[in-house]
Structures are given as C-alpha cells and as structure tokens.
Amino acid sequence: MKQKTTSLLYLSRNDVASVPIAADELVSEVGRCLAEVAEGKAIQFPSYIMPVSETSRFVAKSGLIRNPSICGIKWFGYFPGNSDIKFPDFHPMIMLNEAEQGVPVAVLDGTWISEIRTAAISAFAAKHLALPTSSSLGFIACGAQALAHLNILKDVFCIKKIFAYSRKVATAGEFCRKAEAMELTTEICESPQAVLEQASIIITSVPHASETNLQLRGDAVASGTFISMVDRGYSWNAESLLxxxxxxxxxxxLSGPGGMEAINFDAQHLSGDLIAVARGELVRRADSDRVALIFSGPGIIDTAIASLIFQRASEMNIGVTLPL
Known part of the structure; x- marks a missing residue:
C-alpha cells in the first residue's frame, strides 16, 4: 500500500520557469503522451467552458496520463477586456492528482506551461512534417506564443533567419531584437503576405479579436512550407486553406467531425491528427507539399508537461510544500 500523502507542492510562475527542461525533452514528452493516447493508455477530455459575459469565460482542460499515473486539470479565465487596464487577460493554474488514490500532489502556475506546451506540440508536428532542411521561421503575431515557439524551434531545426510581422511594428521590432540576441538574422515584414511567401516554417498566433483575422490565405503559402496555426486557424480564410x-x-x-473543439476549417477535409503522426501513419508525402496543423491544444499535454515539471521540481527542492 502506498504511503499516505500529507502535503502538496506549490510552484509559482518563477518556480515553474526555473525548472530546467530542454527543448528536445519537451518535444519527446509530447510524442510520448500522444503515443499513450494512441495505445489507449492516456485519455484526452473535451474542454469545459463557463461563459460569464459575451466576451469573457472560464475554461477547464484536463487529461489523464499513465506513466506516471497522473490526472491534471488546467483552469483559467479568459477576459480580453483586461488589456484595456494593462492586466493579463489569461492566468491559468494547473492542479495535479495522482490517479490511483486521487490525492492532490501539486498546484502550479500554468502561464509558462501553456506557452511552452503549445510550442512543443508545434515542434513535435514540425519535426515529423516539416522539411528537415527548414532554415527559417515566420511569425504572424509576435507575442508570448511567438517567443515560446522561437525558443523551441531554433533548437529542433538549424534556423538561420526570422521573418516577423505584427500589427504593431514596435512589437515585431522587440521580438526581432530577442531573436538577434540568439544570433539569428531577422527581417521585419510590412505585410503577412511577405511571411507566407518566404518562411520555411510559419507560426500564426493572432488574437481572435484582431482585425488581421480571416485575412491570411492558404493559396499564398510557398511550396514546401509547414504551418502551425496556434490561433485555431481563425487568422486564416477557411476556404483558402483547402x-x-x-x-x-x-x-x-476533439477537433474532427462532430468534435467539441472548434477550429476554423471544415473538419471533413482534415487528413488526420497528431495521434496518427505519433503512430507513424501520417507523414509528409512530397517535399513540395504545404502542410498545416490547426489545433486547440488538449489538456492532456498540459498534464504531461506539468507532471514532468513537478517531478523535476521535487527532485531539485524547488517550490513550497503545503500541508493537505
């Protein structure tokens, strides 16, 4: 019988960010988690949404992994009006319970995990579906998601150049300065079109309320490009993606025909999912193919990465132990 758990670990935003996790380790964890789903060992659950106004809502995302046996839930409010008062519109927290007796073991700030898990999903897909010779990254929107993707993808591919577009030129400029500090060449693009025509790998993370929405076109993307649509495809013209x-x-x-997770694409035309990629059933067919991932980001990846961070933090005595 397991020893009774009498405490849980609390990890603040700074605690989580201080836990050393390499890019390849994060990408491998995504692949391992998806393989568990493919084998029927791990379970992904649809999001639970609680609207509180026309624009604001609370969301719960959850998942169950088996190695180790952990159930996790990420709970966050999305309040886009907060930007008017210079306050974050998104502040996620993650709770982990061991899945054998149901005891809570950790509570973590989910901000860094939300950013990096999305980038790790993109990187896993790109590792299997982008051209291995890809040497440039293109970003349409240059916020926190763009930086998280840059930090991971530069270590997965031999990246030499960054193409960046943001509605605010100053935002693109600040992002490019961070990329230049990583010894990368950068180019601030005057239009999203310039990114679509030049980059080997493209990340779009345009906020839903942005005026850029529905303006990007799939038929403008260069041959051989891989695209990760972190914004669920809402910055793209859906018909052009065909x-x-x-x-x-x-x-x-979750996101296919009849699924509860909405994406801006006719799900009947999807070629498959990342679970098929993890099984080795879905691969790039030709170098000239233009391949896109449109995803909602299931909570099981949050659970897997939060579990990895919890284990590493426990080993390194990071965080605050609280009594149950």
Missing amino acids: SLDTVITDDMA
Whole structure:
C-alpha cells in the first residue's frame, strides 16, 4: 500500500520557469503522451467552458496520463477586456492528482506551461512534417506564443533567419531584437503576405479579436512550407486553406467531425491528427507539399508537461510544500 500523502507542492510562475527542461525533452514528452493516447493508455477530455459575459469565460482542460499515473486539470479565465487596464487577460493554474488514490500532489502556475506546451506540440508536428532542411521561421503575431515557439524551434531545426510581422511594428521590432540576441538574422515584414511567401516554417498566433483575422490565405503559402496555426486557424480564410496539400489537427475525436473543439476549417477535409503522426501513419508525402496543423491544444499535454515539471521540481527542492 502506498504511503499516505500529507502535503502538496506549490510552484509559482518563477518556480515553474526555473525548472530546467530542454527543448528536445519537451518535444519527446509530447510524442510520448500522444503515443499513450494512441495505445489507449492516456485519455484526452473535451474542454469545459463557463461563459460569464459575451466576451469573457472560464475554461477547464484536463487529461489523464499513465506513466506516471497522473490526472491534471488546467483552469483559467479568459477576459480580453483586461488589456484595456494593462492586466493579463489569461492566468491559468494547473492542479495535479495522482490517479490511483486521487490525492492532490501539486498546484502550479500554468502561464509558462501553456506557452511552452503549445510550442512543443508545434515542434513535435514540425519535426515529423516539416522539411528537415527548414532554415527559417515566420511569425504572424509576435507575442508570448511567438517567443515560446522561437525558443523551441531554433533548437529542433538549424534556423538561420526570422521573418516577423505584427500589427504593431514596435512589437515585431522587440521580438526581432530577442531573436538577434540568439544570433539569428531577422527581417521585419510590412505585410503577412511577405511571411507566407518566404518562411520555411510559419507560426500564426493572432488574437481572435484582431482585425488581421480571416485575412491570411492558404493559396499564398510557398511550396514546401509547414504551418502551425496556434490561433485555431481563425487568422486564416477557411476556404483558402483547402488549397493546402495536407491539413491536420491534434485529435480527431476533439477537433474532427462532430468534435467539441472548434477550429476554423471544415473538419471533413482534415487528413488526420497528431495521434496518427505519433503512430507513424501520417507523414509528409512530397517535399513540395504545404502542410498545416490547426489545433486547440488538449489538456492532456498540459498534464504531461506539468507532471514532468513537478517531478523535476521535487527532485531539485524547488517550490513550497503545503500541508493537505
């Protein structure tokens, strides 16, 4: 019988960010988690949404992994009006319970995890579906998601140049300065079109309320490009995406036909999901193919990465132990 747990670990935003996790380790964890789902060992659950106004809502995302046996839930409010008062519109927290007796073991700030898990999902997909010779990254929107993707993808591919577009030129400039500090060449683009025509790998993370929404076109993307649509495709013209050679999602059960996770694409035309990629059933067919991932980001990846951070933090005595 297991020893009774009498405490849990609390990890603040700074605690989480201080835990050393390499890019390849994060990408491998995504692959391992998806393989568990493919084998029926791990379970992904649909999001639970609690609207509180026309624009604001609370969301719960959860998942169950088996190695180790952990159930996690990420709870966050999305309040876009907070930007008017210079306050974050998104502040996630993650709770982990061991899944054998149901005892809570950790509470973590989910900000860094939300950013990096999304980038790790993109990197896993790109590792399997982008051209291995990809040497440039293109970003349409240059916020926290763009920086998280840059930090991971520069270590997965031999990246030499960054193309950046933001509605605010100053935002793109600040992002490029960070990329230049990583010894990368940068170019601030005057239009999203310039990014679509030049970058090997493209990340779009445009906020839903942005005026850029529905302006990007799939038929403008250069041959051989891989695209990760972190914004669920809402910055793209959905009809134009049918011109791409392959469009996949994270989980057909959640974002495919009849799924509860909405994406801006006709799910009937999806070629598959990341679970099929993890199984080795879905691969790039030709160097010239333009491949896109449109995904909602299931909570099981949050659970897997939060569990990894919890284990590492426990080993390194990071965080605050609280009594149950």
